[in-house]
Amino acid sequence: MQSDVTPERARQILAMLTDGSSMDHINTSLALRLIPMASELEDEALVERLLNHAMTVAQNDSERGWARFESLKLITASVKSFLHLAEEAENMEDGSALAAAVHHYIALVQLAEDNLDEARTSAQRALRLRESRKDMEGTTYGLALLMTVTKRQHDYDTAIAIGTERLELLTRLRDEVGQMEAVAELAHCQATIGEFNTARDLYNDSLERANDLESITGQLVARWGLADIAEIQEDYESAMLVLSDSLHAFIAANVPAPAQVRQRIHDLTVLNNAPKGSKESN
Numbered sequence: 001m002q003s004d005v006t007p008e009r010a011r012q013i014l015a016m017l018t019d020g021s022s023m024d025h026i027n028t029s030l031a032l033r034l035i036p037m038a039s040e041l042e043d044e045a046l047v048e049r050l051l052n053h054a055m056t057v058a059q060n061d062s063e064r065g066w067a068r069f070e071s072l073k074l075i076t077a078s079v080k081s082f083l084h085l086a087e088e089a090e091n092m093e094d095g096s097a098l099a100a101a102v103h104h105y106i107a108l109v110q111l112a113e114d115n116l117d118e119a120r121t122s123a124q125r126a127l128r129l130r131e132s133r134k135d136m137e138g139t140t141y142g143l144a145l146l147m148t149v150t151k152r153q154h155d156y157d158t159a160i161a162i163g164t165e166r167l168e169l170l171t172r173l174r175d176e177v178g179q180m181e182a183v184a185e186l187a188h189c190q191a192t193i194g195e196f197n198t199a200r201d202l203y204n205d206s207l208e209r210a211n212d213l214e215s216i217t218g219q220l221v222a223r224w225g226l227a228d229i230a231e232i233q234e235d236y237e238s239a240m241l242v243l244s245d246s247l248h249a250f251i252a253a254n255v256p257a258p259a260q261v262r263q264r265i266h267d268l269t270v271l272n273n274a275p276k277g278s279k280e281s282n
Contacts, residue, residue, distance in 0.1 A: 010040070055071075065098045119149045140166055143169070151192075184206040184221050187203040199229060203223075203225045203226045227239040
């Protein structure tokens, strides 16, 4: 459910579209888009009605496939069931978008199960399908997933290459929020392999973008990373200062700061004030 839609408003929308004979005018695509909203409201009966309706009014194999995809997700079907659907989708007319979505979902399941080699293969398959369709937005999602998998495999050189490609694509799409996040992801990878100067430059780049976008979440991610680098180099005062800036940003926005920020500032204060010998023993 979109964050700007209250539960009460969501119920009104669903009632307007589905009460009585209103559902007769809903096509498969709209029915499937309404299912997540009904699920969040825990209206299982409406979810089932929408799913059955989506299947009934489907006009081709592709639409029936999308309805099956949603059905399999709702019952938490096995990976084998999703693989079977993906294979069918690849042989459907106009089924490549469905096949890409299914392979992407399979990769997410495999990643959650820590089956990293299988997740990488599935993510690559989904990515190739999206690239063949020239689905640029979908490709950015696919690259993000593949980058996550390669990081989990500790293949940081590949992760950096993928992240760089994703950043270039997001720049072409003029997705400023995506660029901010992608730069921070690259910074984290560079820091992980010990390239602290490069990582610091990237985090500062992400922070500047976050400031321009007035994204306190983006600011926190960048400052947290900068604090990590400072702490690794035992520059506890700089780490405290950068996290204090983040705390002040939350206060200025009248938003509660995450408890982890205050706790980390406290811990860094203790470290900074500890005798030198105590710091070295830590």
